[in-house]
Amino acid sequence: MRNEHSQHDAENVSAERRSFFKKTAALSATAIAGAGILSGTRAMAEDDPVIMNTPDWGHKIGYPVTKNRYGMPSPYEHNITRRNAQLLSSGNWQASIAMCPIQDLSGIMTPNGLFFSRCHGGIPTINPNEWRLMIHGLVEKPLVLTLEQLKRYPNVSRIHFVECPANGGPEWRGPQFNSIQFAKGMMSNAEWTGVYLKDILKDLGLKPSAKWMLAEGIDSSHMGRTVPVDKVLDDAMIVWGQNGEALRPEQGYPVRLLLPGWEGNLCVKWLGRLEFAAEPFYAKEETAKYTALKPTGKAIQHFYANEVNSIITNPCPEKPWTDLKKGDLVEIEGLAWSGMGTIEGVDVSFDGGNNWVEAKLKGLVLPKSWTRFSFMYKYEGKPLILASRARDDAGYIQPTIDQETAVMGVESVYHRNGIATWEVTAEGKVNNVQVRS
Amino acid sequence: MFKFDRKFILGASAAAAVAMLATGCFKSGDAAAPSASNGDNVLTYANGKRVIDGGRYYATVNGKSGPYYVNTDTENGGYTYGRTPTANELEAWNTTVTPWRLPPKGQGTAEEGEAVYEAKCVMCHGDFGSGGGGYPALSKGNAYDNVKTLKFQRVTADAEGPIRVFGNYWPEASTLWWYIMEGMPHPDTRTLTDDEVYALVAYIMNINEMEIDGEEVDYEYVLDQEKFAKIVMPNKDGFEPVIDGANGLENVRAYFADPANFGAQKIASADERCMSNCQKETAKVVPITIEQKEFIPPLSEVRDLPEVENTAGVDLEAKNTYESSCAVCHGAAGMGAPVFGDKKAWAAVVGKGMDTVYANAINGLNAMPPKGGTDLPDDKFKAVVDYMISQSK
Numbered sequence: 001m002r003n004e005h006s007q008h009d010a011e012n013v014s015a016e017r018r019s020f021f022k023k024t025a026a027l028s029a030t031a032i033a034g035a036g037i038l039s040g041t042r043a044m045a046e047d048d049p050v051i052m053n054t055p056d057w058g059h060k061i062g063y064p065v066t067k068n069r070y071g072m073p074s075p076y077e078h079n080i081t082r083r084n085a086q087l088l089s090s091g092n093w094q095a096s097i098a099m100c101p102i103q104d105l106s107g108i109m110t111p112n113g114l115f116f117s118r119c120h121g122g123i124p125t126i127n128p129n130e131w132r133l134m135i136h137g138l139v140e141k142p143l144v145l146t147l148e149q150l151k152r153y154p155n156v157s158r159i160h161f162v163e164c165p166a167n168g169g170p171e172w173r174g175p176q177f178n179s180i181q182f183a184k185g186m187m188s189n190a191e192w193t194g195v196y197l198k199d200i201l202k203d204l205g206l207k208p209s210a211k212w213m214l215a216e217g218i219d220s221s222h223m224g225r226t227v228p229v230d231k232v233l234d235d236a237m238i239v240w241g242q243n244g245e246a247l248r249p250e251q252g253y254p255v256r257l258l259l260p261g262w263e264g265n266l267c268v269k270w271l272g273r274l275e276f277a278a279e280p281f282y283a284k285e286e287t288a289k290y291t292a293l294k295p296t297g298k299a300i301q302h303f304y305a306n307e308v309n310s311i312i313t314n315p316c317p318e319k320p321w322t323d324l325k326k327g328d329l330v331e332i333e334g335l336a337w338s339g340m341g342t343i344e345g346v347d348v349s350f351d352g353g354n355n356w357v358e359a360k361l362k363g364l365v366l367p368k369s370w371t372r373f374s375f376m377y378k379y380e381g382k383p384l385i386l387a388s389r390a391r392d393d394a395g396y397i398q399p400t401i402d403q404e405t406a407v408m409g410v411e412s413v414y415h416r417n418g419i420a421t422w423e424v425t426a427e428g429k430v431n432n433v434q435v436r437s
Numbered sequence: 438m439f440k441f442d443r444k445f446i447l448g449a450s451a452a453a454a455v456a457m458l459a460t461g462c463f464k465s466g467d468a469a470a471p472s473a474s475n476g477d478n479v480l481t482y483a484n485g486k487r488v489i490d491g492g493r494y495y496a497t498v499n500g501k502s503g504p505y506y507v508n509t510d511t512e513n514g515g516y517t518y519g520r521t522p523t524a525n526e527l528e529a530w531n532t533t534v535t536p537w538r539l540p541p542k543g544q545g546t547a548e549e550g551e552a553v554y555e556a557k558c559v560m561c562h563g564d565f566g567s568g569g570g571g572y573p574a575l576s577k578g579n580a581y582d583n584v585k586t587l588k589f590q591r592v593t594a595d596a597e598g599p600i601r602v603f604g605n606y607w608p609e610a611s612t613l614w615w616y617i618m619e620g621m622p623h624p625d626t627r628t629l630t631d632d633e634v635y636a637l638v639a640y641i642m643n644i645n646e647m648e649i650d651g652e653e654v655d656y657e658y659v660l661d662q663e664k665f666a667k668i669v670m671p672n673k674d675g676f677e678p679v680i681d682g683a684n685g686l687e688n689v690r691a692y693f694a695d696p697a698n699f700g701a702q703k704i705a706s707a708d709e710r711c712m713s714n715c716q717k718e719t720a721k722v723v724p725i726t727i728e729q730k731e732f733i734p735p736l737s738e739v740r741d742l743p744e745v746e747n748t749a750g751v752d753l754e755a756k757n758t759y760e761s762s763c764a765v766c767h768g769a770a771g772m773g774a775p776v777f778g779d780k781k782a783w784a785a786v787v788g789k790g791m792d793t794v795y796a797n798a799i800n801g802l803n804a805m806p807p808k809g810g811t812d813l814p815d816d817k818f819k820a821v822v823d824y825m826i827s828q829s830k
Contacts, residue, residue, distance in 0.1 A: 075742050075743055076740045076741065076742065077740065078741075078742075078743040079734075079737040079738065079739055079740070079741075081734065083732050083733060083734060083736070084732070084733045085729065085731055085732055085733065086571070086731055086733075087729055087731070089571055090571050090572060090573065091561060091570045091571035091572040091769060092571075092764070092765050092766075092768060092769050093764070093768065094623070094624075094765050095623070103738075104738075120620070121620065121623065121626065122761075122765075134522055134526070134527075134530055136522060136527055136531070141521065142521055142522050142527065143519045143520070143521065143522070144519055144520055144521070144522045144526065145518060145519040146519070149518040149519050150518070152516075152518050153516060153518065154508065154511035156505075156507075158505065170729070173591060173592075174723055174725070174726060175723065175724065175725045176725060176727065176728065176729045177725075177728075177729050177730075178725055178728055178730070179730075179732070179736055181732075181736065182729070182732065196512075198512075199511060199512060199514070199516075200516070202512075202513070202514030202515075202516075203514045203515065203516050203517075211685060211686050212685075214533060216533070220620075220625075220626045220627075221619075221620050221626070222619035222620055222626065222627075223620075224533065224615075224619075228489050228686055228689060229686070230482065230486070230488070230489035230686065230690075231489060231490070234482065234488075234494065235495075261490070261492065262490065272530070273530055273531075275531065275533070277535075277537075279535070279536070279537050279681060279682075279685070280535075280680045280681065280685065281533060281535045282535055282536055282608065282609040282611060282612050283612065283615070284612050284615070284616040284620070287606075287607050287608055287609065287612050287676075288573075288601075288603070288606065288607055288612065288616075291676065292699075293587060293599055293601070295588065295590050296588070297587040297588040297599075297675065298675055298676065298677050299587075299606075299675060299676050299677070300676070300677060300678075300698075300699060301608070301676040301677070301678075301680065302678070302680055302689060303699065304489070304490040304693070305490035305491065305492050305693075307699075307701055318736060318738055319738070338492075339490070339492065340490060340491060340492025340493060341492050341493035342493070342503065344707065345707060347710070347712070352716070352720070352722060353715060353716060353720075354713075354714060354715055354716040354720070355712065355713045355714065355715070356710075356711070356712045356713070356715065357712075364504075365504075366503070366504055367493065367495055367503045367504070385722055389710075391704065391707065391710065392492075392493075393479070393493055394479075394480060394491070394492045394493045395480075395703045395704060395705065396492075396696070396701055396702065396703055397702050397703070397704050397710055398702070399700060399701065399702040400715075400716075402717070402720070403700070403702055404700045405700075406700075407697065407698075407699070407700035408699070408700040409590045410590055410591060410592060411589070411590055411591065411598060411599055415699070415700075421722070423722065423724070431724065431725070432725060433722050433723060433724050433725070434722070434723045435716070435720050435721070435722055435723070436720065436721065436723055437717050437719040437720055437721065
């Protein structure tokens with residue numbers, strides 16, 4: 001590399017000169033279009049032209065720092081987006097979901113522009129100066145806060161996933177999507193900044209009779225959900241920050257409720273009102289929807305935590321092994337998460353879950369957060385049925401599909417966390433399959 | 438819809454597997470101890486009660502909660518931000534209708550409700566609440582009969598599934614009143630009067646063939662606050678755990694303390710998990726039979742430069758208005774509105790003459806509100822109409 005501020009010793013001067021001559025050569029090479037070869041060498045078939053030639057970005061000056069005041073991804077990344085499917089939409093795109101491209105994420109943080117998004121009445125554009133939060137009901141001192149006042153409370157930042165409980169829900173009866181984005185993309189992970197609700201409530205005097213809290217949005221759907229005070233007084237947060245910046249509109253700008261580990265739907269966006277009561281509220285999204293019907297004919301209402309789960313992200317249908325050759329050492333990588341605790345370990349299987357070996361966790365291992373796992377594998381070019389099975393520190397382990405459906409049947413829509421499997425073909429293609437009896 | 442006939446036997450390993458019930462590997466039940474090493478009972482809160490969701494509690498110990506450092510000085514209260522809401526403010530925002538808080542006084546009949554329904558609801562929810570286009574159905578016939586379908590499971594391709602509409606599934610009628618008032622009509626909520634909501638609830642009960650206090654909710658039935666209070670939903674007891682009453686929270690805690698209730702699996706320690714020969718002999722690999730692949734945009738891992746959208750000659754302001762105000766009805770089939778981009782449908786519209794088209798758009802037509810619910814001046818709204826026509830040629 002050139003040292004821009006070099007001491008002018010002989011070595012550096014000569015290095016700079018060499019660099020200058022190379023550039024001159026490259027420029028003249030470009031000028032003679034296509035024959036761009038350094039003088040005195042002969043082209044060989046194995047030569048990679050992108051190494052042998054200087055591309056435009058290697059000699060033309062780039063755009064100034066004054067462009068893109070809010071930075072954008074490289075235009076070459078334009079295919080890395082959230083995606084939709086009509087199947088997962090209630091008629092229009094205002095009551096729908098956008099799936100996160102988890103196949104293209106690294107680490108455990110989801111960029112805000114790729115965070116999965118679900119709404120029931122479209123995404124509102126709320127003026128933060130006209131936003132208010134009202135806390136009332138069974139409290140001694142009801143309260144109205146502006147956004148500035150809310151942000152005066154001491155803040156905490158926590159890394160948690162948010163997952164729609166319908167993640168994987170279309171596949172109770174069999175696999176449907178040959179895509180990880182659509183099979184498991186109703187979730188994302190971020191660092192959330194806000195205030196613990198219990199810290200606000202300290203001064204409001206929650207009455208002993210208060211057992212439930214209604215959280216209600218101020219968007220056109222006015223979506224409400226009932227939250228038990230147990231969660232309110234544990235780790236429920238009112239958040240305004242997402243990965244270091246303000247919440248995105250799709251995530252509830254200016255403020256949402258965050259119930260770590262619990263159904264995304266419970267983490268009410270565009271939050272405006274919290275009411276405490278002695279009895280539950282029976283909101284639409286905890287009766288008509290977000291209830292899990294069992295074969296007994298009874299449905300679980302108030303199904304809170306997303307249970308322990310995992311998925312192999314590499315390989316996956318979008319990231320196959322078709323470029324690998326026999327003998328290549330390859331990392332099997334994936335995501336594990338639990339709304340009930342911290343990931344303790346993940347096993348992987350090559351035969352669809354009959355035999356398991358323990359994978360390694362890597363990176364940060366945090367409560368109610370995505371956790372990365374990794375297993376080094378020598379590729380043999382043979383068909384495989386890859387599976388992963390996570391367990392958490394509350395003692396839960398992912399069920400097989402048979403175990404889960406034995407209790408839940410195939411009509412419960414929500415909270416499907418049975419072991420997921422990918423078929424890897426002899427050619428390295430990856431297909432979504434299920435193992436069941 | 439699903440077929441499982443393309444099952445094929447998992448390779449040699451499964452065929453050779455020792456017959457071993459997978460359930461033999463896991464013990465379920467709330468006796469399982471957490472595998473955490475700190476020795477505390479981490480499945481209870483500080484007050485000794487079970488964690489309500491069946492998961493972990495991370496107490497703050499020595500200034501740390503789990504992996505996070507905590508400034509415990511922030512936890513003592515003493516904050517003086519904000520103010521007390523006024524009585525009017527509380528009333529303005531607290532419009533929630535629940536089983537224990539009746540809707541405001543008012544009344545309406547099913548007949549009146551049908552008129553409102555035909556004007557404001559039918560374009561999404563279909564004739565007589567039949568649904569369509571992805572929007573929820575409101576009725577599938579007699580609510581009392583349909584409760585029986587809740588035990589149906591589509592385990593074979595031709596099996597009938599459970600019906601889950603208002604009449605036969607929802608536990609409380611208050612939810613319907615609340616939801617219609619706060620969330621409907623979808624493109625313009627909080628615009629119905631209390632009487633209209635009563636009328637719509639009566640109509641929806643009518644098409645679900647429901648009764649109140651032994652009396653059929655027929656066309657002339659007048660639903661008011663007093664009668665509303667007497668509604669008992671057919672599937673009131675179809676949910677678990679029981680969340681009502683003094684034991685509501687305790688019932689939930691007990692429910693999630695038992696993994697068998699919700700299809701979860703627990704192990705007492707990592708050593709207890711099955712590592713080899715875990716599958717039943719009957720385990721098979723099930724491939725996708727009917728593949729869903731209508732993805733927008735299509736899946737792609739290609740890194741290239743995007744095509745530049747040609748917006749030359751496009752009124753971007755009109756385009757934005759279309760996307761925010763018109764696409765909800767014109768963007769998809771099944772809404773009764775001419776679909777954006779449908780050349781044939783729009784040719785028919787334009788065939789009426791542009792004066793008529795503009796007038797209809799400005800004054801409203803059928804289910805379409807005046808100016809599509811926007812408050813644009815006429816010329817701006819005409820530009821939106823022009824944009825929609827220009828993109829549908």
